[in-house]
Amino acid sequence: MMKRFLILVFATFLSGYAVSQNYTISGFISDAGTGERLVSATVYDANTLKGSISNNYGFFSLTLPAGKVKFVVSYVGYSAYSQEIELKANVQLNVAIEMSTELEEVVVTENKIEKHVESTEMSVVELQIKSINTLPVLLGEVDVMKTIQLLPGVQSGNEGTSGIYVRGGGPDQNLILLDGVPVYNANHLFGFFSVFNADAISNIKLIKGGFPARYGGRLSSVIDIKMKEGNQKEIAGDATVGLIATKLTLEGPIIKDKTSFIISARRTYIDLLIQPFIAAAALTEGVIVNAGYFFQDFNFKVNHKFSERNRLYLSAYTGKDRLYAKTTELWDGSVYKYNFGIQWGNITSTLRWNYVFSNKLFSNTTLTYSNYTFETPLEYYFKEKINDVFQTESFILNFASGIRDYAINVDFDYIPSPNHYIRFGASNIYHIFKPGVNIIKQTSAYTEADLDTTFGNADIFANEYGFYFEDEFSLFSNALKVNAGLRMNGFYVKGKDYQSFEPRISARQRITRNLSVKAAYSRMSQYLHLLTSSTIGLPTDLWVPVTDSIPPQFSQQYALGIFYNFLDKYAVSVEGFYKSMHNLIEYKDGADYFSQNTNWEKKIEIGDGEAYGMEFFVEKKLGKTTGWIGYTLSWSTRQFENVNFGKEFPYKYDRRHDVSFVLTHKFSERIDFGLTWIYGSGNTTTLSLEKYMAGGYSNYDYYINQSYFEPIVVDYYESRNSYRMPAYHRLDLNVNFSKKVKYGTQIISIGAYNVYNRKNPMFLNLEYSNASKQFNLVQYSFFPIIPSISYRITF
Amino acid sequence: MKTTLRIIYLAILLSAMTNQACRKIIPTDIETKDKKIVMNGLISPSGIEVRASLSLGLNDISNAIEYINDAEMVLYKNDEALAVMVRNKFDDKGLYYVPYFTPEIGVEYTVKIEKSPYQSISASSYIPETVKIDTITYFKETVAEIGYTFLVYSFYLTIDDPKETENYYFIADTSVVYDYYYDTYLEKDTMVQTQQAIYLQSTDPVFEGETEYAEYLLFSDETFNGQKRSLKVSIDEWAFSGDTIDMKFYLYSITKEYYLFLKSRALQLQQDEISRLLGATPVQIFSNVENGFGYFGGQNYSTKSIELDGMENNSKYKNIAKRKE
Incomplete structure (x- = not known):
């Protein structure tokens, strides 16, 4: 029996490679209005329901038997494209599809492939920037990371911050890719905004589990963000003035249908507005002050189509946050100058070459460079008049840390038949880690010699490499579809070569046309750690590599889910997951970023984590009313030998229940409305409710023991993260009023964050009240109801 | 005009961000914990000394330690009762010792403290060898x-x-x-x-x-x-x-x-x-005291x-x- 089964499986496998009168339709799918390539569009033959999807660059390949083919392209939010083809030779076909402008719900009654049910992908959500733009936002700033936080399995950190925690993982376990380049610090303004300017982004893909072999390097998620390519057809633009920032985006063809560009810039202007008041106030004290804070982003991309087979992309991003304060005091001829600041920022750049070797083989070669830096410069300069003689003194202290990467990736897509989609490739990243150095320069008339010194952690050089192979194949007339792959990762640092082999498999069993069951297993490894002691996205969080004494993190994740489509417009999924994580790091008790004198490797503990739970997701993508409901029930714990006395404890963001309700409705061409409501069990925290005397001198050896046996009252903490804060919930609203004007469309967005002014906890503190003569648990909340307004014009 | 606009803008922004951002007392009873016995003890070749006190509740803000001067304290050697520890009369802060006692190196000693109505506590330790x-x-x-x-x-x-x-x-x-x-x-x-x-x-x-x-x-x-x-x-x-x-x-x-x-x-x-x-x-803070707080070290x-x-x-x-x- 088993033998027959194996023969059947083998025969079915081979059938994909059978070459009997088969021809290939290949080409690119793009947006008819802008020429922008469309990712993950479904292409299929409506007669046989054999199909494929377009890859990250819009390329598709569909090999079918000779004969009549009803070739269909479908993509959410776009009108379906259909063409009858008499297939008797290979066909090169580039399809441009129109964005749907129908307000009525689009109901497709003909045979079609429901990607949600059909694909082997599970734990994956794709977001389009169009839907993100409708949702309510904090202070009027559209933020893709905060939209991702609304998805099941994804939890936010503290209120208002952009940090994300996927299926019980840490903030460092998310591979955030901007055009294929890892972004190490995705935060602006201490985490309250992300670095991604929504105006420059085309689509976002979040993978929480069932990772295909082509992704590696992080344990918990992949957030693949693609920048727009630039309008191929006409010059277009977008300008927004919000409460805290202004944005400007310009895109268009340089050579129509061949070369296009997009540039986008954003800058906050609180500092510019507030600066005159600070300066005026300081001047009354006789001090000249220049102080403020801003962040800025700049995105740029250009691409050129050399031929139907060759296309080159060059993209870059640079962003910076800067908090600064400069003061100058003049007094009786003496000058005193102080300069203090904190600044951090990312630079990423990508040179990408798409080449179509044949109608079945597509390649993508990418060279990338990225640099994340964090600096805290501190300077002073004195010119003092003492006894009618000027003496000068200057001092510079600069702490700098960061990480710089040079990378090359080569990826191939080979699509021999509708039954097989093969991907393989290799990558290499050369990392330069700067875990933190201090530079001190001092010149002084009061000291004998000038000081010019550098100390701190030495740079670490490392090489990360990987190879992968995966095949998505169909069995039993496509009833069963499997994506199986293997990834080999390696990391060479300080003479030590770590390697890991990571099997990945995800399978889909179709039950009916609208119902399937999926299962996935993936093993992941990670060679980078993030040292963080804060609960917000501070730039002091430090990226460090594995070393000879700090091993790589690795995880194993199992997922099982049911996927169902009903009424052709609702997608429902229920997924369960279990994830074990090993070699996680955490600061030792009492250690933190500020204890710079200690080597970072000595400041950490290594331990394990575990997360499991269930996610429920129902989504409506089509029609006037769209949105989703997500619910997550989960547990997440950590265990370190020397933390919490070796006992398991809840993770900081262990959240039992997490609910999100997202709704958008288009009343008319002129008015659309967005609403989000979220609910989450409270975060955990550690509180001391008892005290005791620890120490107490001994009479023996009294003369030396008296000091270290000095009786001191200390706090008793029963267990780490044993207290749960009050639940979190919030309602946000947003209304967009659009109006066509002669040069484009103007949109006024009016919204409110935390509409019913819920006092959500940021942190708790025990404080003594003189009135009641007792300690109270005091909750601090930062975000009350916050109205926002922004003006946007597109042309 | 520019200044007026700036003031209006900042007023909106700051009131949104700070004025209403607030502290709030959570109407939750902070659990009142039962007091526990605290041991601070040390054994060395010179002898043994243990100080007994009671833990403090969150609302004991003066941090005034309540020492136990009438505890029943027994020293065990390898699980066998060795001596009843006596209070040092020159010290009124719950300090107990064993008169004329020279502990042995490497032997496990256990101290048990009883004081009604509190839960009894115990801890064990030994004297390590010296290193020169x-x-x-x-x-x-x-x-x-x-x-x-x-x-x-x-x-x-x-x-x-x-x-x-x-x-x-x-x-x-x-x-x-x-x-x-x-x-x-x-x-x-x-x-x-x-x-x-x-x-x-x-x-x-x-x-x-x-x-x-x-x-x-x-x-x-x-x-x-x-x-x-x-x-x-x-x-x-x-x-x-x-x-x-x-x-x-x-x-x-x-x-x-x-x-x-x-x-x-x-x-x-x-x-x-x-x-x-x-x-x-x-x-x-680490503790090796069972049912209580503190330490007993060697x-x-x-x-x-x-x-x-x-x-x-x-x-x-x-x-x-x-x-x-």
């Missing part, structure tokens, strides 16, 4: 820190760590000051010796992650088990009084539990408010002294030198 300081050398060096340079005395203490066991230590020091006074009874100059603990500091990696600037430096043999190890410790020049002649170093061998207690206690006390505000998790020590050079000009040194002759 083989040699001490020192030199003076200039150290640069941000904006300053200063002179320190740096000492190298060599120890030979036993291979068979995990060992835990701390180093303490005293400056030995000789003084003399005219004894009216003896009708002549009389020399006295006093000792004073001095703050130690170190950049030696063996102390990394431990307390780094204190009157004692904790460390373990994790990185040099069974090997000879030279430990570098330093003392600021200003810490010496002009009358310092000798430095005496103490190498304490302590039990693992005592080491964990001392280390975690120091870390909790050192944790600064900035870290706490930014979300750093508070430090839990220790042993060896000493070695070194005479400091460069004190020749000290007039007292000359007198002492004469006496030594």
Whole structure:
């Protein structure tokens, strides 16, 4: 029996490679209005329901038997494209599809492939920037990371911050890719905004589990963000003035249908507005002050189509946050100058070459460079008049840390038949880690010699490499579809070569046309750690590599889910997951970023984590009313030998229940409305409710023991993260009023964050009240109801 | 007009961000915990001493310790009752001992404390073997820190760590000051010796992650088990009084539990408010006391002294030198 089964499986496998009168339709799918390539569009033959999807660059390949083919392209939010083809030779076909402008719900009654049910992908959500733009936002700033936080399995950190925690993982376990380049610090303004300017982004893909072999390097998620390519057809633009920032985006063809560009810039202007008041106030004290804070982003991309087979992309991003304060005091001829600041920022750049070797083989070669830096410069300069003689003194202290990467990736897509989609490739990243150095320069008339010194952690050089192979194949007339792959990762640092082999498999069993069951297993490894002691996205969080004494993190994740489509417009999924994580790091008790004198490797503990739970997701993508409901029930714990006395404890963001309700409705061409409501069990925290005397001198050896046996009252903490804060919930609203004007469309967005002014906890503190003569648990909340307004014009 | 607009803008923004951002008392009863017995005990070749007190509730803001002066405290040796511990009558702060008792090295002792109506507590420990300081050398060096340079005395203490066991230590020091006074009874100059603990500091990696600037430096043999190890410790020049002649170093061998207690206690006390505000998790203090709080540790020590050079000009040194002759 088993033998027959194996023969059947083998025969079915081979059938994909059978070459009997088969021809290939290949080409690119793009947006008819802008020429922008469309990712993950479904292409299929409506007669046989054999199909494929377009890859990250819009390329598709569909090999079918000779004969009549009803070739269909479908993509959410776009009108379906259909063409009858008499297939008797290979066909090169580039399809441009129109964005749907129908307000009525689009109901497709003909045979079609429901990607949600059909694909082997599970734990994956794709977001389009169009839907993100409708949702309510904090202070009027559209933020893709905060939209991702609304998805099941994804939890936010503290209120208002952009940090994300996927299926019980840490903030460092998310591979955030901007055009294929890892972004190490995705935060602006201490985490309250992300670095991604929504105006420059085309689509976002979040993978929480069932990772295909082509992704590696992080344990918990992949957030693949693609920048727009630039309008191929006409010059277009977008300008927004919000409460805290202004944005400007310009895109268009340089050579129509061949070369296009997009540039986008954003800058906050609180500092510019507030600066005159600070300066005026300081001047009354006789001090000249220049102080403020801003962040800025700049995105740029250009691409050129050399031929139907060759296309080159060059993209870059640079962003910076800067908090600064400069003061100058003049007094009786003496000058005193102080300069203090904190600044951090990312630079990423990508040179990408798409080449179509044949109608079945597509390649993508990418060279990338990225640099994340964090600096805290501190300077002073004195010119003092003492006894009618000027003496000068200057001092510079600069702490700098960061990480710089040079990378090359080569990826191939080979699509021999509708039954097989093969991907393989290799990558290499050369990392330069700067875990933190201090530079001190001092010149002084009061000291004998000038000081010019550098100390701190030495740079670490490392090489990360990987190879992968995966095949998505169909069995039993496509009833069963499997994506199986293997990834080999390696990391060479300080003479030590770590390697890991990571099997990945995800399978889909179709039950009916609208119902399937999926299962996935993936093993992941990670060679980078993030040292963080804060609960917000501070730039002091430090990226460090594995070393000879700090091993790589690795995880194993199992997922099982049911996927169902009903009424052709609702997608429902229920997924369960279990994830074990090993070699996680955490600061030792009492250690933190500020204890710079200690080597970072000595400041950490290594331990394990575990997360499991269930996610429920129902989504409506089509029609006037769209949105989703997500619910997550989960547990997440950590265990370190020397933390919490070796006992398991809840993770900081262990959240039992997490609910999100997202709704958008288009009343008319002129008015659309967005609403989000979220609910989450409270975060955990550690509180001391008892005290005791620890120490107490001994009479023996009294003369030396008296000091270290000095009786001191200390706090008793029963267990780490044993207290749960009050639940979190919030309602946000947003209304967009659009109006066509002669040069484009103007949109006024009016919204409110935390509409019913819920006092959500940021942190708790025990404080003594003189009135009641007792300690109270005091909750601090930062975000009350916050109205926002922004003006946007597109042309 | 521009200024007016700016003021309106900032007023909206700031009122949104700060005025309503608030603190709120959570109407939750903070659980009132039952008081527990606290043990602070130490056993060494000199004897055993245990101080008994009661824990404090959150609302005991005066931190006034309630000592237990009428506890029933029994010392066990290898699970057999050895002696009833008696209160030291010269101390009214719950200090108990066993008169004329010389503990044995390496033997497990257990202390049990009972005091109605509180839950009984117990803890066990032993006295580790001593480890000797083989040699001490020192030199003076200039150290640069941000904006300053200063002179320190740096000492190298060599120890030979036993291979068979995990060992835990701390180093303490005293400056030995000789003084003399005219004894009216003896009708002549009389020399006295006093000792004073001095703050130690170190950049030696063996102390990394431990307390780094204190009157004692904790460390373990994790990185040099069974090997000879030279430990570098330093003392600021200003810490010496002009009358310092000798430095005496103490190498304490302590039990693992005592080491964990001392280390975690120091870390909790050192944790600064900035870290706490930014979300750093508070430090839990280790305890080996069952059903209660505190510690019962064991220790042993060896000493070695070194005479400091460069004190020749000290007039007292000359007198002492004469006496030594």
